[in-house]
Amino acid sequence: xRATLRWAHSDVRTHRGEALFLVLATAGIVVSLLLAAALFxxxxxxxxxxxxxxxxxxxxxxxxxSADAGKLSALDGVDSVAxxxxxxSVTVATRGARASVELRGTVAPPxxxxxxxxxxxxxxxxxxxxxxxxxxxxxxxxxxxxDTLSLPGESQRLTVVGIADSAxxxxxxxxxxxxxxxxPSALPAxxxxxxxxxxxxxxxxxxxxxxxxxxxxxxxxGEVATWQxxxxxxxxxxxxxxxxxxxxxxxALLAAGFAVHGAIGTRIRGHLRDISVLKAIGFTPAQVVRxxxxxxxxxxxxxxxxxxALTEALGSLVPGRLGDAVGVWQGLPGxxxxxxxxxxxxxxxxxxxxxxxxxxxxxVPPVPxxxxxxxxxxxxxxxxxxxxxxxxxxxxxxxxxxxxxxxDGAAAAWLRAARSPLTRLRxxxxxxxxxxxxxxxxxxxxxxxxxxxxxxxxxxxxMSAWTTMDRFHSRPEQIGLPAALTVHPDASLGAGRTEAxxxxxxxxxxxxxxxxxxxxxxxxxxxxxxRGLGTRQDPYPYALAEGRPARGPDEAVAGQGLLDLLDVRxxxxxxxxxxxxxxxxxxxxxxxxxxxAGRVISTTLDTLRENDPGLSPALYQVRLAxxxxxxxxxxxxxxxxxxxxxxxxxxxxxxxxxxxxxVVLGLIAVLALIGLVELLTAIGxxxxxxxxxxxxxxxxxxxxxxxxxxxxxxxxxxxxAAVLLATALGLPLAHWLIxxxxxxxxxxxxxxxxxxxxxxxxxxxxxxxxxxxxAALPASRSARRRLADTLSAVA
Numbered sequence: 001x002r003a004t005l006r007w008a009h010s011d012v013r014t015h016r017g018e019a020l021f022l023v024l025a026t027a028g029i030v031v032s033l034l035l036a037a038a039l040f041x042x043x044x045x046x047x048x049x050x051x052x053x054x055x056x057x058x059x060x061x062x063x064x065x066s067a068d069a070g071k072l073s074a075l076d077g078v079d080s081v082a083x084x085x086x087x088x089s090v091t092v093a094t095r096g097a098r099a100s101v102e103l104r105g106t107v108a109p110p111x112x113x114x115x116x117x118x119x120x121x122x123x124x125x126x127x128x129x130x131x132x133x134x135x136x137x138x139x140x141x142x143x144x145x146x147d148t149l150s151l152p153g154e155s156q157r158l159t160v161v162g163i164a165d166s167a168x169x170x171x172x173x174x175x176x177x178x179x180x181x182x183x184p185s186a187l188p189a190x191x192x193x194x195x196x197x198x199x200x201x202x203x204x205x206x207x208x209x210x211x212x213x214x215x216x217x218x219x220x221x222g223e224v225a226t227w228q229x230x231x232x233x234x235x236x237x238x239x240x241x242x243x244x245x246x247x248x249x250x251x252a253l254l255a256a257g258f259a260v261h262g263a264i265g266t267r268i269r270g271h272l273r274d275i276s277v278l279k280a281i282g283f284t285p286a287q288v289v290r291x292x293x294x295x296x297x298x299x300x301x302x303x304x305x306x307x308x309a310l311t312e313a314l315g316s317l318v319p320g321r322l323g324d325a326v327g328v329w330q331g332l333p334g335x336x337x338x339x340x341x342x343x344x345x346x347x348x349x350x351x352x353x354x355x356x357x358x359x360x361x362x363x364v365p366p367v368p369x370x371x372x373x374x375x376x377x378x379x380x381x382x383x384x385x386x387x388x389x390x391x392x393x394x395x396x397x398x399x400x401x402x403x404x405x406x407x408d409g410a411a412a413a414w415l416r417a418a419r420s421p422l423t424r425l426r427x428x429x430x431x432x433x434x435x436x437x438x439x440x441x442x443x444x445x446x447x448x449x450x451x452x453x454x455x456x457x458x459x460x461x462x463m464s465a466w467t468t469m470d471r472f473h474s475r476p477e478q479i480g481l482p483a484a485l486t487v488h489p490d491a492s493l494g495a496g497r498t499e500a501x502x503x504x505x506x507x508x509x510x511x512x513x514x515x516x517x518x519x520x521x522x523x524x525x526x527x528x529x530x531r532g533l534g535t536r537q538d539p540y541p542y543a544l545a546e547g548r549p550a551r552g553p554d555e556a557v558a559g560q561g562l563l564d565l566l567d568v569r570x571x572x573x574x575x576x577x578x579x580x581x582x583x584x585x586x587x588x589x590x591x592x593x594x595x596x597a598g599r600v601i602s603t604t605l606d607t608l609r610e611n612d613p614g615l616s617p618a619l620y621q622v623r624l625a626x627x628x629x630x631x632x633x634x635x636x637x638x639x640x641x642x643x644x645x646x647x648x649x650x651x652x653x654x655x656x657x658x659x660x661x662x663v664v665l666g667l668i669a670v671l672a673l674i675g676l677v678e679l680l681t682a683i684g685x686x687x688x689x690x691x692x693x694x695x696x697x698x699x700x701x702x703x704x705x706x707x708x709x710x711x712x713x714x715x716x717x718x719x720x721a722a723v724l725l726a727t728a729l730g731l732p733l734a735h736w737l738i739x740x741x742x743x744x745x746x747x748x749x750x751x752x753x754x755x756x757x758x759x760x761x762x763x764x765x766x767x768x769x770x771x772x773x774x775a776a777l778p779a780s781r782s783a784r785r786r787l788a789d790t791l792s793a794v795a
Contacts, residue, residue: 019299025259025677026303026346027310028670033250033342034311038329047167047234050116051227056167057082057113057196058205059212062223067216069195075211077204082112082196088187089177091488091646092149092158094141098638098646100488101137102177104194105184113168113196115181120145120162123183130161131186137171137178138163156188169230173651192222202227206526213520219580223518224527232597247737251461255454255671257353259678262451285362292358293351300350304343312339433710435717445718448682452722453729455675456767460730461737462664462671463755463763468738469661471753472652479751480543480592481650483512483621484630487637488646495617501640502620507628508637512540513617514605519576519583521566528562529600530578532608533621539604540621545750546570547589550603553610557589561598561746574601581611590748598746621650675767679719683775686714704780711779712772719771723764 050056061067069084086105091098109115109122115132123130133143138160143149149158164181171178199208205226213221275288283291315326329335472479489498495513502511514533521528534540539549542557547570550556558574568574568587575584585603593600609615624633630649638647698707731754739749755763 022259022296022299022677023303023306025670025674026300026350027307028673030304030307030343030346031311032667032670033346034307034339035315035326037338037342038311038315038325047231050165051167051231054114054116054165054167055112055198056227058199058202058227059197059209060113060168060225061195061197061212061216061221062087062192062225063195063216063220064192064222065190067193067195067220069193071215072195072197072212075208075215077200077208077211078197079200080112080198082110082198084193084195085110086184086187086190087192087194088190089192090151090154090188092141092151092180094143094147094149098648099137099141099171099173100177100646101171101180102194103131103180103182103187105187105190106181107183110196112198113166115164115166117162117164120160122162123181124161125183127159127161128183129157129159129186130183131158132162132164132181133160134166134168134171134179135163137180140171140173140178151188154188156186158182158186167227167230169225169233172233173648209526217580218520218577221520221527224520226526229526229597251454251458255451255458255674255678257350258451258454259674259681262448262678262681289358289362293354296354296358297347297351300347304347308339308343433713435713448685448718449721449725452675452678452682452718453725455671455678456723456726456763457730457733459668459671459675459763460726460755460760461734462668463759464731464734464738464752466661466664467755467759468751468753471751476650476652477541478543478592480594480747481652482541482543482623483650484624484628485622485634485637485647486650487511487620487622488618489620489641490644493641493644498617498620498645501637501645502622505633505637505640507625507633508622509625510538510623512538512621512623513619514540514621515608515615515618517578519578519601522575526565526599528565528576529596530576530583530608531600531602532605532615533602534604536604536606540602542589542591542602544589545592545748547587550588550607554584554586554603554607555588556585556601556603556607557591558587558601559591559593559596559598559746560743560748561593561596562601563587563590564743564746565599576601578611583608583611592742592748592750594747596746598748679715679771679774682718683715683771683778686711686718686775687778708776708779712775715775715779716768716772719767720764723767727760727764 063084065086067084069081072078073081088103088105090101090103092101093099107123107125115134117132118135120132123132131149133141138144141149143160143163145160145162147160149160151158158180166179168179169176197208197212199205205228209224209226213224278288278291279285311326312330316323316330318326472481476482476484487498487502489495499511499513502508512534514531516529516531518527519530520526536551539551542549544557547557558568558570563569566574570587570590573584573586575582577583585601585607587601591600591602593602605615605617622633622637624630634647634649638645641647702710734754735752738752742751743749
């Protein structure tokens with residue numbers, strides 16, 4: 001054991017850089033996996049905690065005031081009924097911010113779906129104008145207890161007395177109204193009521209909704225919200241971050257395992273003499289295997305422990321969503337198990353990948369076996385030999401049949417390979433011999449290229465994710481966001497006056513009138529968004545990924561989420577119910593829909609008017625001139641409307657993915673570190689192979705500079721082949737992964753954007769130039785070794 005520790009200590013001192021890289025790579029991988037676990041836990045548990053503590057309702061029905069809620073309590077599967085609560089849809093404003101909200105009247109805290117106060121107090125009859133805001137709505141309005149809310153167009157004022165968490169679907173600007181609890185007397189004019197259903201079996205939600213619609217009548221139902229929808233919205237952004245971290249963490253773990261395997265294999269080939277000496281002094285094969293295995297397990301264990309300690313101690317201090325996720329995750333019951341299991345699994349995986357290489361070390365014989373003078377490699381292909389000027393008579397050194405390290409056969413073989421280009425195309429001998437060493441078709445060369453290509457492939461995927469996020473910001477019209485503003489006018493303003501106000505603004509390039517209503521799907525189990533935007537003369541510019549625009553009567557385009565929900569395809573007809581009126585539409589295209597999880601079907605306003613001739617626009621989607629600032633134009637339009645226009649900027653889904661940019665950068669750094677370890681391993685193997693041919697190369701008259709150039713060329717060629725392979729495989733893989741995520745989120749396929757050719761060229765140049773720069777110094781030292789050292793190494 002003492003001899004083992006001394007040898008291991010000596011090896012660490014000799015290869016400090018390699019040991020440090022292995023430790024840092026393992027630490028980066030484990031941190032990525034732990035953050036992925038934290039985000040997955042954070043995505044699910046906060047909403048589940050609120051739902052459990054609030055005794056949340058599984059179904060919320062928004063009905064007209066005449067619906068009889070008493071009939072619902074007798075339905076099979078319904079455990080209890082909440083409400084009905086009178087509700088009014090209004091717009092509130094404070095500090096220049098405006099939001100569409102639902103005022104829900106109640107006196108005592110509801111027994112089902114009870115709001116969980118985070119600050120302030122509950123409603124008090126002593127404060128008749130007091131309200132409690134849902135947390136996300138309060139954050140959007142920058143409102144706190146004590147603030148005053150105004151109702152544009154009304155003289156009434158509301159005072160914020162509390163802020164509370166809710167398990168209902170959250171406020172989303174321009175898509176879903178915020179929730180405000182108020183005393184019934186504070187409601188200006190109730191336009192409906194809200195009923196909550198708590199079910200005995202949550203899995204029967206669809207059936208319960210269907211039965212409720214049947215009992216109350218489809219015309220009485222305005223909107224249906226289920227607990228699955230609320231949970232999916234709460235999980236969506238954080239789950240995406242967790243998936244990205246988990247995917248790249250596992251990919252990096254695989255790449256690190258291969259890198260460690262290659263590093264051990266290369267070091268074993270370089271330490272054959274030392275291993276033979278260890279066996280000669282009494283080490284058994286099992287002891288040799290244990291020596292290499294435990295040494296690299298110690299590197300992995302050190303990195304894993306450091307990663308776990310850093311994540312536990314500093315993870316919650318990271319700004320933004322990542323820090324919040326780690327803080328919540330640390331309080332979850334299974335956090336300790338995950339904190340222990342993830343590093344252990346990573347260490348065991350790295351140990352498994354190093355086992356084969358360590359086993360090969362145990363098979364090294366005690367007496368060194370003379371090695372061939374030249375590497376066993378196949379000839380270059382005919383096309384490659386012609387391009388390099390090698391001709392048909394200039395084969396490589398393979399099979400030279402040398403009788404010794406510097407025998408006549410080896411020297412003659414290298415001489416034939418080196419002289420031919422000089423007599424034909426005047427290509428440098430270093431280039432010919434370096435390319436032959438890099439691209440000779442033997443397993444060792446192909447394995448080195450494959451191992452180096454894996455981290456580069458993941459870097460290409462990460463770059464594709466980055467450019468896709470940039471596409472959401474730079475070209476929003478390509479991902480379903482052609483409008484920059486949404487304008488909701490008061491009923492008193494009228495369509496003509498609204499359009500005149502919009503047309504007068506010099507930075508408004510187009511305004512598309514429209515409506516958006518909730519529609520019941522066939523089976524009446526859920527509601528979807530039915531939109532009518534633009535007219536047949538001036539159609540709304542949807543971003544289509546499949547099919548064609550909706551031009552004719554009853555034609556529509558739908559999002560991926562709706563196609564999946566109804567199990568239909570482009571070309572099918574679908575039937576839905578809006579109030580008491582059925583609406584039958586022909587889906588002629590699939591649009592990229594970032595809103596409402598893709599559960600949107602869109603047609604023209606003219607098509608909806610065929611069923612309801614008196615339908616007037618309820619909103620306008622406004623496109624701005626190039627370079628216009630949406631917030632500046634929104635403020636100007638709101639001022640011109642004199643309180644009759646509710647104007648807000650369209651929310652870009654990429655705004656919630658800002659933490660993902662830092663995650664992608666961190667993952668690229670970890671992958672680059674793994675690639676650097678792999679590159680150093682390849683350089684070490686190439687340098688050690690060149691030592692065996694050093695005497696033959698000197699015998700044919702090559703200078704130390706030319707011999708150095710051979711090793712540098714071989715390393716650069718390996719890096720070039722790896723980066724080209726990574727690009728060829730990484731681009732289609734990235735498109736498939738991003739489009740798969742788009743389909744699962746309801747946005748739909750067609751959002752992926754690959755890196756620009758400039759970025760790919762920069763990646764290729766960085767890999768090749770970095771490889772050649774790293775190889776220059778060890779190759780130069782090897783080429784200038786003394787004759788006695790060369791003979792000793794070859795022996």
